[in-house]
Amino acid sequence: MISSVEMALWAIHHATTLLFGVFASAALCGIEINRRHALELVGVGAATGAAFSIANVVGGELFARQVYPLVVHLPLTVYLCARYHLSPLLATLGVTSAYLSCQFSNWMGIAAFAATDSQIAYYLARIATTLGVFAVLLHWAGDIGPRLAIKSPTELGILLILPLVYYIFDYATNVYTTLFHSGSVVTVEFLAFALCAFYLMFLAVYLREYEEKETAERERWMLETRDSAAIKELEAWRQSGRELSILRHDMRHFLRGLATLIEEGHTDEALKRIDELCEAGDRTAVRRFCANETVNIALSSFNSDINRNGITANLRAAVPETVHVGDADLFSVLSNALENAITAASAAPQGKRFVDLDLRLEDGQLLLLVSNTFDRAPRMVDGMPVTRHAGHGFGTKSIKLAVERMNGNCQFRINGDRFELRAVM
Numbered sequence: 001m002i003s004s005v006e007m008a009l010w011a012i013h014h015a016t017t018l019l020f021g022v023f024a025s026a027a028l029c030g031i032e033i034n035r036r037h038a039l040e041l042v043g044v045g046a047a048t049g050a051a052f053s054i055a056n057v058v059g060g061e062l063f064a065r066q067v068y069p070l071v072v073h074l075p076l077t078v079y080l081c082a083r084y085h086l087s088p089l090l091a092t093l094g095v096t097s098a099y100l101s102c103q104f105s106n107w108m109g110i111a112a113f114a115a116t117d118s119q120i121a122y123y124l125a126r127i128a129t130t131l132g133v134f135a136v137l138l139h140w141a142g143d144i145g146p147r148l149a150i151k152s153p154t155e156l157g158i159l160l161i162l163p164l165v166y167y168i169f170d171y172a173t174n175v176y177t178t179l180f181h182s183g184s185v186v187t188v189e190f191l192a193f194a195l196c197a198f199y200l201m202f203l204a205v206y207l208r209e210y211e212e213k214e215t216a217e218r219e220r221w222m223l224e225t226r227d228s229a230a231i232k233e234l235e236a237w238r239q240s241g242r243e244l245s246i247l248r249h250d251m252r253h254f255l256r257g258l259a260t261l262i263e264e265g266h267t268d269e270a271l272k273r274i275d276e277l278c279e280a281g282d283r284t285a286v287r288r289f290c291a292n293e294t295v296n297i298a299l300s301s302f303n304s305d306i307n308r309n310g311i312t313a314n315l316r317a318a319v320p321e322t323v324h325v326g327d328a329d330l331f332s333v334l335s336n337a338l339e340n341a342i343t344a345a346s347a348a349p350q351g352k353r354f355v356d357l358d359l360r361l362e363d364g365q366l367l368l369l370v371s372n373t374f375d376r377a378p379r380m381v382d383g384m385p386v387t388r389h390a391g392h393g394f395g396t397k398s399i400k401l402a403v404e405r406m407n408g409n410c411q412f413r414i415n416g417d418r419f420e421l422r423a424v425m
Helices: 004-028 035-066 068-084 088-101 103-116 119-149 153-175 185-249 251-263 267-283 293-300 303-308 327-346 394-405
Strands: 312-318 354-362 365-372 379-381 384-386 409-415 418-424
Touching: 004 035, 004 068, 004 088, 004 119, 035 068, 068 088, 088 103, 088 119, 088 153, 103 119, 153 185, 251 267, 293 312, 293 327, 327 354, 327 365, 327 394, 327 418, 379 409, 384 394, 394 409, 394 418
Parallel strands: 312 354
Antiparallel strands: 354 365, 365 418, 379 384, 409 418
Protein backbone atom coordinates (compact mmCIF):
# COMPACT_ATOMS: atom_id res chain seq x y z
CA MET A 1 0.00 0.00 0.00
CA ILE A 2 1.43 3.35 -1.06
CA SER A 3 1.52 5.88 1.78
CA SER A 4 0.33 9.46 1.47
CA VAL A 5 3.93 10.64 1.90
CA GLU A 6 5.04 8.52 -1.05
CA MET A 7 2.13 9.83 -3.13
CA ALA A 8 3.06 13.42 -2.30
CA LEU A 9 6.73 12.80 -3.12
CA TRP A 10 5.70 11.04 -6.34
CA ALA A 11 3.74 14.11 -7.41
CA ILE A 12 6.53 16.51 -6.42
CA HIS A 13 9.10 14.37 -8.26
CA HIS A 14 7.10 14.38 -11.50
CA ALA A 15 6.36 18.11 -11.20
CA THR A 16 10.00 19.06 -10.64
CA THR A 17 11.17 16.72 -13.42
CA LEU A 18 8.61 18.19 -15.83
CA LEU A 19 9.50 21.80 -15.03
CA PHE A 20 13.19 20.93 -15.19
CA GLY A 21 12.68 19.53 -18.70
CA VAL A 22 10.68 22.55 -19.89
CA PHE A 23 13.08 25.20 -18.54
CA ALA A 24 16.25 23.30 -19.43
CA SER A 25 15.00 22.74 -23.01
CA ALA A 26 14.33 26.45 -23.45
CA ALA A 27 17.64 27.52 -21.89
CA LEU A 28 19.64 25.09 -24.04
CA CYS A 29 17.97 26.62 -27.12
CA GLY A 30 19.38 30.02 -26.16
CA ILE A 31 16.12 31.46 -24.79
CA GLU A 32 16.58 34.05 -22.05
CA ILE A 33 14.76 32.96 -18.90
CA ASN A 34 13.30 36.32 -17.89
CA ARG A 35 10.09 36.90 -15.93
CA ARG A 36 7.81 36.83 -18.97
CA HIS A 37 9.36 33.73 -20.49
CA ALA A 38 9.42 31.99 -17.11
CA LEU A 39 5.67 32.53 -16.65
CA GLU A 40 4.99 31.23 -20.14
CA LEU A 41 7.15 28.15 -19.55
CA VAL A 42 5.37 27.45 -16.25
CA GLY A 43 2.12 27.59 -18.21
CA VAL A 44 3.47 25.10 -20.75
CA GLY A 45 4.58 22.86 -17.89
CA ALA A 46 1.15 23.06 -16.27
CA ALA A 47 -0.63 22.22 -19.54
CA THR A 48 1.59 19.26 -20.40
CA GLY A 49 1.54 18.13 -16.75
CA ALA A 50 -2.26 18.11 -16.83
CA ALA A 51 -2.18 15.98 -20.00
CA PHE A 52 0.22 13.54 -18.30
CA SER A 53 -2.01 13.36 -15.22
CA ILE A 54 -5.06 12.59 -17.35
CA ALA A 55 -3.13 9.84 -19.15
CA ASN A 56 -2.08 8.43 -15.74
CA VAL A 57 -5.68 8.40 -14.48
CA VAL A 58 -7.06 6.91 -17.68
CA GLY A 59 -4.46 4.25 -18.44
CA GLY A 60 -2.21 3.92 -15.42
CA GLU A 61 1.44 4.83 -14.84
CA LEU A 62 2.88 2.59 -17.58
CA PHE A 63 0.48 4.02 -20.17
CA ALA A 64 1.32 7.56 -19.03
CA ARG A 65 5.05 6.85 -19.45
CA GLN A 66 4.45 5.41 -22.92
CA VAL A 67 2.50 8.46 -24.15
CA TYR A 68 4.82 10.93 -22.40
CA PRO A 69 6.62 11.85 -25.68
CA LEU A 70 3.24 12.68 -27.27
CA VAL A 71 1.71 14.66 -24.41
CA VAL A 72 4.86 16.42 -23.14
CA HIS A 73 7.91 16.33 -25.44
CA LEU A 74 6.16 16.85 -28.78
CA PRO A 75 3.99 19.79 -27.60
CA LEU A 76 7.06 21.37 -25.95
CA THR A 77 9.08 21.06 -29.18
CA VAL A 78 6.25 22.57 -31.25
CA TYR A 79 5.85 25.40 -28.72
CA LEU A 80 9.56 26.26 -28.79
CA CYS A 81 9.55 26.33 -32.61
CA ALA A 82 6.39 28.42 -32.90
CA ARG A 83 6.91 30.81 -29.99
CA TYR A 84 10.61 31.54 -30.46
CA HIS A 85 10.98 30.81 -34.19
CA LEU A 86 13.54 28.06 -33.59
CA SER A 87 14.55 25.46 -36.11
CA PRO A 88 13.13 21.96 -35.42
CA LEU A 89 16.72 20.70 -35.12
CA LEU A 90 17.57 23.16 -32.36
CA ALA A 91 14.31 22.61 -30.47
CA THR A 92 14.73 18.82 -30.67
CA LEU A 93 18.33 19.15 -29.48
CA GLY A 94 17.17 21.20 -26.49
CA VAL A 95 14.41 18.77 -25.51
CA THR A 96 16.46 15.58 -25.92
CA SER A 97 19.47 17.13 -24.13
CA ALA A 98 17.23 18.09 -21.21
CA TYR A 99 15.86 14.52 -21.19
CA LEU A 100 19.42 13.17 -21.13
CA SER A 101 20.22 15.45 -18.20
CA CYS A 102 17.43 13.81 -16.21
CA GLN A 103 19.61 10.71 -15.93
CA PHE A 104 21.57 12.38 -13.14
CA SER A 105 18.55 12.29 -10.84
CA ASN A 106 17.54 8.86 -12.16
CA TRP A 107 20.86 7.31 -11.15
CA MET A 108 20.91 9.07 -7.77
CA GLY A 109 17.41 7.81 -7.06
CA ILE A 110 18.35 4.24 -7.98
CA ALA A 111 21.48 4.45 -5.83
CA ALA A 112 19.45 5.76 -2.85
CA PHE A 113 16.87 3.00 -3.25
CA ALA A 114 19.58 0.32 -3.52
CA ALA A 115 21.20 1.60 -0.32
CA THR A 116 18.01 2.00 1.75
CA ASP A 117 15.34 -0.10 0.03
CA SER A 118 13.05 2.88 0.62
CA GLN A 119 10.80 4.45 -1.99
CA ILE A 120 10.78 7.65 0.03
CA ALA A 121 14.59 7.86 -0.16
CA TYR A 122 14.32 7.24 -3.92
CA TYR A 123 11.99 10.20 -4.45
CA LEU A 124 13.89 12.50 -2.07
CA ALA A 125 17.17 11.77 -3.86
CA ARG A 126 15.59 12.39 -7.26
CA ILE A 127 13.94 15.66 -6.19
CA ALA A 128 17.14 17.00 -4.57
CA THR A 129 19.30 16.02 -7.55
CA THR A 130 16.83 17.53 -10.03
CA LEU A 131 16.89 20.86 -8.20
CA GLY A 132 20.70 20.84 -7.97
CA VAL A 133 21.22 19.94 -11.61
CA PHE A 134 18.57 22.51 -12.57
CA ALA A 135 20.50 25.34 -10.87
CA VAL A 136 23.80 24.28 -12.45
CA LEU A 137 22.31 23.69 -15.91
CA LEU A 138 20.53 27.05 -16.03
CA HIS A 139 23.79 28.84 -15.23
CA TRP A 140 25.72 26.76 -17.75
CA ALA A 141 23.03 27.02 -20.43
CA GLY A 142 23.16 30.82 -20.20
CA ASP A 143 26.57 30.58 -21.84
CA ILE A 144 26.17 27.55 -24.11
CA GLY A 145 22.57 28.16 -25.25
CA PRO A 146 23.23 31.29 -27.36
CA ARG A 147 26.19 29.52 -28.97
CA LEU A 148 24.05 26.55 -29.96
CA ALA A 149 21.46 28.94 -31.41
CA ILE A 150 23.88 30.15 -34.10
CA LYS A 151 25.25 26.75 -35.11
CA SER A 152 24.71 25.48 -38.65
CA PRO A 153 22.19 22.67 -39.34
CA THR A 154 25.09 20.26 -39.92
CA GLU A 155 26.62 21.04 -36.55
CA LEU A 156 23.25 20.80 -34.79
CA GLY A 157 22.65 17.45 -36.46
CA ILE A 158 25.95 16.09 -35.19
CA LEU A 159 25.29 17.38 -31.65
CA LEU A 160 21.77 15.91 -31.74
CA ILE A 161 22.93 12.35 -32.43
CA LEU A 162 23.90 11.35 -28.89
CA PRO A 163 20.86 12.70 -26.95
CA LEU A 164 18.46 11.55 -29.68
CA VAL A 165 19.94 8.04 -29.83
CA TYR A 166 19.75 7.77 -26.05
CA TYR A 167 16.16 9.08 -26.07
CA ILE A 168 15.07 6.47 -28.62
CA PHE A 169 17.12 3.73 -26.92
CA ASP A 170 15.64 4.47 -23.48
CA TYR A 171 12.05 4.42 -24.66
CA ALA A 172 12.58 1.40 -26.92
CA THR A 173 14.29 -0.77 -24.28
CA ASN A 174 12.98 0.64 -21.00
CA VAL A 175 9.44 1.92 -21.60
CA TYR A 176 7.90 0.18 -24.59
CA THR A 177 9.78 -3.10 -23.94
CA THR A 178 11.89 -4.70 -21.19
CA LEU A 179 14.90 -5.42 -23.38
CA PHE A 180 17.27 -3.34 -21.23
CA HIS A 181 16.54 -5.46 -18.16
CA SER A 182 16.66 -8.74 -20.08
CA GLY A 183 20.47 -8.80 -19.98
CA SER A 184 20.85 -9.02 -23.80
CA VAL A 185 24.46 -8.29 -24.77
CA VAL A 186 23.34 -6.57 -28.00
CA THR A 187 21.11 -4.20 -26.05
CA VAL A 188 23.63 -3.39 -23.33
CA GLU A 189 26.51 -2.82 -25.75
CA PHE A 190 24.48 -0.61 -28.11
CA LEU A 191 25.09 2.53 -26.06
CA ALA A 192 28.86 2.01 -26.29
CA PHE A 193 28.50 1.64 -30.06
CA ALA A 194 26.40 4.82 -30.29
CA LEU A 195 28.82 6.74 -28.08
CA CYS A 196 31.77 5.71 -30.26
CA ALA A 197 29.98 6.73 -33.48
CA PHE A 198 28.99 10.08 -31.96
CA TYR A 199 32.55 10.75 -30.79
CA LEU A 200 34.05 10.09 -34.22
CA MET A 201 31.51 12.33 -35.97
CA PHE A 202 31.91 15.06 -33.35
CA LEU A 203 35.68 14.86 -33.71
CA ALA A 204 35.44 15.28 -37.50
CA VAL A 205 33.19 18.35 -37.17
CA TYR A 206 35.29 19.86 -34.39
CA LEU A 207 38.53 19.51 -36.35
CA ARG A 208 36.95 21.01 -39.46
CA GLU A 209 35.55 23.95 -37.51
CA TYR A 210 38.88 24.47 -35.74
CA GLU A 211 40.80 24.49 -39.02
CA GLU A 212 38.32 26.90 -40.60
CA LYS A 213 38.62 29.20 -37.58
CA GLU A 214 42.41 29.09 -37.76
CA THR A 215 42.33 29.86 -41.50
CA ALA A 216 39.90 32.75 -40.99
CA GLU A 217 42.05 34.17 -38.18
CA ARG A 218 45.19 33.90 -40.31
CA GLU A 219 43.48 35.58 -43.26
CA ARG A 220 42.15 38.35 -41.00
CA TRP A 221 45.67 39.00 -39.72
CA MET A 222 47.10 39.07 -43.25
CA LEU A 223 44.35 41.42 -44.44
CA GLU A 224 45.00 43.77 -41.54
CA THR A 225 48.71 43.62 -42.34
CA ARG A 226 48.04 44.52 -45.96
CA ASP A 227 45.83 47.44 -44.94
CA SER A 228 48.48 48.67 -42.52
CA ALA A 229 51.12 48.43 -45.26
CA ALA A 230 48.87 50.38 -47.64
CA ILE A 231 48.45 53.18 -45.08
CA LYS A 232 52.22 53.36 -44.52
CA GLU A 233 52.85 53.40 -48.27
CA LEU A 234 50.38 56.25 -48.76
CA GLU A 235 52.02 58.27 -45.99
CA ALA A 236 55.50 57.52 -47.38
CA TRP A 237 54.48 58.88 -50.78
CA ARG A 238 53.05 61.98 -49.19
CA GLN A 239 56.16 62.56 -47.09
CA SER A 240 58.46 62.04 -50.08
CA GLY A 241 56.35 64.46 -52.09
CA ARG A 242 56.57 67.08 -49.34
CA GLU A 243 60.35 66.67 -49.13
CA LEU A 244 60.72 66.96 -52.89
CA SER A 245 58.50 70.06 -52.97
CA ILE A 246 60.71 71.69 -50.35
CA LEU A 247 63.80 70.72 -52.34
CA ARG A 248 62.37 72.18 -55.54
CA HIS A 249 61.48 75.36 -53.69
CA ASP A 250 65.09 75.62 -52.51
CA MET A 251 66.56 74.52 -55.84
CA ARG A 252 68.66 77.68 -56.06
CA HIS A 253 70.45 76.81 -52.84
CA PHE A 254 70.82 73.21 -53.99
CA LEU A 255 72.46 74.25 -57.27
CA ARG A 256 74.80 76.62 -55.46
CA GLY A 257 75.82 73.76 -53.20
CA LEU A 258 76.53 71.59 -56.25
CA ALA A 259 78.60 74.36 -57.83
CA THR A 260 80.66 74.70 -54.66
CA LEU A 261 81.29 70.94 -54.56
CA ILE A 262 82.40 70.95 -58.21
CA GLU A 263 84.64 73.98 -57.74
CA GLU A 264 86.31 72.27 -54.79
CA GLY A 265 86.81 69.12 -56.84
CA HIS A 266 84.26 66.99 -54.97
CA THR A 267 82.63 65.77 -58.17
CA ASP A 268 81.72 62.35 -56.74
CA GLU A 269 79.73 63.96 -53.94
CA ALA A 270 78.06 66.31 -56.41
CA LEU A 271 77.07 63.40 -58.68
CA LYS A 272 75.76 61.48 -55.68
CA ARG A 273 73.47 64.36 -54.73
CA ILE A 274 72.25 64.68 -58.30
CA ASP A 275 71.45 60.93 -58.40
CA GLU A 276 69.58 61.21 -55.10
CA LEU A 277 67.52 64.07 -56.47
CA CYS A 278 66.71 62.13 -59.66
CA GLU A 279 65.79 59.02 -57.65
CA ALA A 280 63.54 61.02 -55.36
CA GLY A 281 61.92 62.66 -58.36
CA ASP A 282 61.27 59.30 -60.03
CA ARG A 283 59.98 57.76 -56.84
CA THR A 284 57.54 60.55 -56.10
CA ALA A 285 56.54 61.44 -59.64
CA VAL A 286 52.80 61.80 -59.07
CA ARG A 287 50.79 62.19 -62.25
CA ARG A 288 47.66 64.29 -61.95
CA PHE A 289 44.64 62.20 -62.94
CA CYS A 290 42.08 64.20 -60.98
CA ALA A 291 41.78 66.66 -58.10
CA ASN A 292 42.05 63.98 -55.41
CA GLU A 293 45.56 63.48 -54.01
CA THR A 294 44.96 59.93 -52.75
CA VAL A 295 43.70 58.76 -56.14
CA ASN A 296 46.63 60.40 -57.91
CA ILE A 297 49.15 58.73 -55.60
CA ALA A 298 47.49 55.30 -55.87
CA LEU A 299 47.40 55.36 -59.67
CA SER A 300 50.86 56.87 -60.05
CA SER A 301 52.50 54.37 -57.69
CA PHE A 302 52.20 51.62 -60.31
CA ASN A 303 53.71 53.53 -63.25
CA SER A 304 57.02 51.68 -63.07
CA ASP A 305 55.31 48.26 -62.82
CA ILE A 306 53.12 49.04 -65.83
CA ASN A 307 56.08 50.15 -67.93
CA ARG A 308 58.37 47.33 -66.81
CA ASN A 309 55.84 44.65 -67.80
CA GLY A 310 54.94 46.14 -71.17
CA ILE A 311 51.32 46.76 -70.21
CA THR A 312 49.06 49.15 -72.08
CA ALA A 313 47.18 50.95 -69.33
CA ASN A 314 44.26 53.33 -69.61
CA LEU A 315 43.72 54.91 -66.20
CA ARG A 316 40.93 57.47 -65.90
CA ALA A 317 39.66 59.24 -62.80
CA ALA A 318 37.18 62.02 -62.16
CA VAL A 319 37.17 62.48 -58.39
CA PRO A 320 36.95 65.81 -56.51
CA GLU A 321 39.51 66.88 -53.94
CA THR A 322 37.41 65.66 -51.00
CA VAL A 323 35.15 62.60 -50.97
CA HIS A 324 32.97 60.83 -48.41
CA VAL A 325 35.28 57.83 -47.97
CA GLY A 326 38.49 57.52 -45.97
CA ASP A 327 41.85 57.90 -47.69
CA ALA A 328 43.19 54.62 -46.27
CA ASP A 329 40.27 52.50 -47.54
CA LEU A 330 40.22 54.23 -50.92
CA PHE A 331 43.97 53.76 -51.33
CA SER A 332 43.67 50.11 -50.26
CA VAL A 333 40.97 49.38 -52.86
CA LEU A 334 42.80 51.13 -55.72
CA SER A 335 46.27 49.76 -54.93
CA ASN A 336 45.04 46.17 -54.47
CA ALA A 337 42.90 46.38 -57.60
CA LEU A 338 45.78 47.70 -59.72
CA GLU A 339 48.27 45.26 -58.25
CA ASN A 340 45.98 42.30 -59.05
CA ALA A 341 45.26 43.63 -62.54
CA ILE A 342 48.94 44.20 -63.36
CA THR A 343 49.94 40.77 -62.04
CA ALA A 344 47.28 39.04 -64.15
CA ALA A 345 47.95 41.11 -67.28
CA SER A 346 51.71 40.52 -66.99
CA ALA A 347 51.09 36.79 -67.50
CA ALA A 348 49.22 37.39 -70.79
CA PRO A 349 51.10 37.13 -74.12
CA GLN A 350 53.00 40.18 -75.36
CA GLY A 351 50.68 42.58 -77.18
CA LYS A 352 47.68 41.41 -75.15
CA ARG A 353 48.57 42.99 -71.85
CA PHE A 354 45.88 45.54 -71.03
CA VAL A 355 44.67 47.20 -67.86
CA ASP A 356 41.78 49.66 -67.82
CA LEU A 357 40.62 51.61 -64.78
CA ASP A 358 37.77 54.07 -64.55
CA LEU A 359 36.91 55.83 -61.28
CA ARG A 360 34.35 58.58 -61.01
CA LEU A 361 31.95 60.21 -58.57
CA GLU A 362 28.31 60.07 -59.62
CA ASP A 363 25.25 60.87 -57.49
CA GLY A 364 27.36 60.99 -54.36
CA GLN A 365 28.89 57.53 -54.91
CA LEU A 366 32.29 56.43 -56.17
CA LEU A 367 31.98 54.04 -59.11
CA LEU A 368 35.01 51.89 -59.92
CA LEU A 369 35.57 49.61 -62.91
CA VAL A 370 38.87 47.79 -63.34
CA SER A 371 39.38 45.29 -66.16
CA ASN A 372 42.46 43.39 -67.27
CA THR A 373 43.52 40.60 -69.60
CA PHE A 374 44.98 37.35 -68.28
CA ASP A 375 46.74 34.18 -69.31
CA ARG A 376 44.44 31.74 -67.51
CA ALA A 377 40.97 32.64 -66.28
CA PRO A 378 40.75 32.49 -62.48
CA ARG A 379 38.46 29.94 -60.85
CA MET A 380 35.39 31.60 -59.30
CA VAL A 381 33.86 30.33 -56.06
CA ASP A 382 30.85 32.13 -54.56
CA GLY A 383 31.58 35.19 -56.69
CA MET A 384 35.22 35.45 -55.56
CA PRO A 385 38.31 34.51 -57.61
CA VAL A 386 40.27 31.66 -56.04
CA THR A 387 44.03 31.62 -56.48
CA ARG A 388 45.87 28.49 -57.51
CA HIS A 389 48.90 29.46 -55.44
CA ALA A 390 49.18 29.24 -51.65
CA GLY A 391 49.81 32.52 -49.87
CA HIS A 392 48.05 34.57 -52.57
CA GLY A 393 44.49 35.71 -53.11
CA PHE A 394 44.38 38.28 -50.32
CA GLY A 395 44.14 41.26 -52.68
CA THR A 396 40.52 40.60 -53.64
CA LYS A 397 39.63 39.90 -50.02
CA SER A 398 41.25 43.18 -48.97
CA ILE A 399 39.22 44.97 -51.64
CA LYS A 400 35.97 43.38 -50.46
CA LEU A 401 36.76 44.17 -46.83
CA ALA A 402 37.62 47.82 -47.54
CA VAL A 403 34.55 48.31 -49.76
CA GLU A 404 32.30 46.87 -47.05
CA ARG A 405 33.87 49.22 -44.50
CA MET A 406 32.77 52.06 -46.79
CA ASN A 407 29.20 50.63 -46.80
CA GLY A 408 29.58 49.72 -50.47
CA ASN A 409 29.54 46.54 -52.48
CA CYS A 410 31.76 44.99 -55.12
CA GLN A 411 31.54 42.33 -57.79
CA PHE A 412 34.19 40.19 -59.48
CA ARG A 413 33.46 38.51 -62.80
CA ILE A 414 34.95 37.23 -66.04
CA ASN A 415 33.72 39.09 -69.12
CA GLY A 416 35.08 37.52 -72.30
CA ASP A 417 38.85 37.83 -72.27
CA ARG A 418 38.77 40.30 -69.36
CA PHE A 419 38.57 39.96 -65.62
CA GLU A 420 36.48 42.77 -64.14
CA LEU A 421 36.08 44.39 -60.75
CA ARG A 422 33.05 46.62 -60.26
CA ALA A 423 32.62 48.50 -57.00
CA VAL A 424 30.24 51.09 -55.64
CA MET A 425 31.49 53.00 -52.59
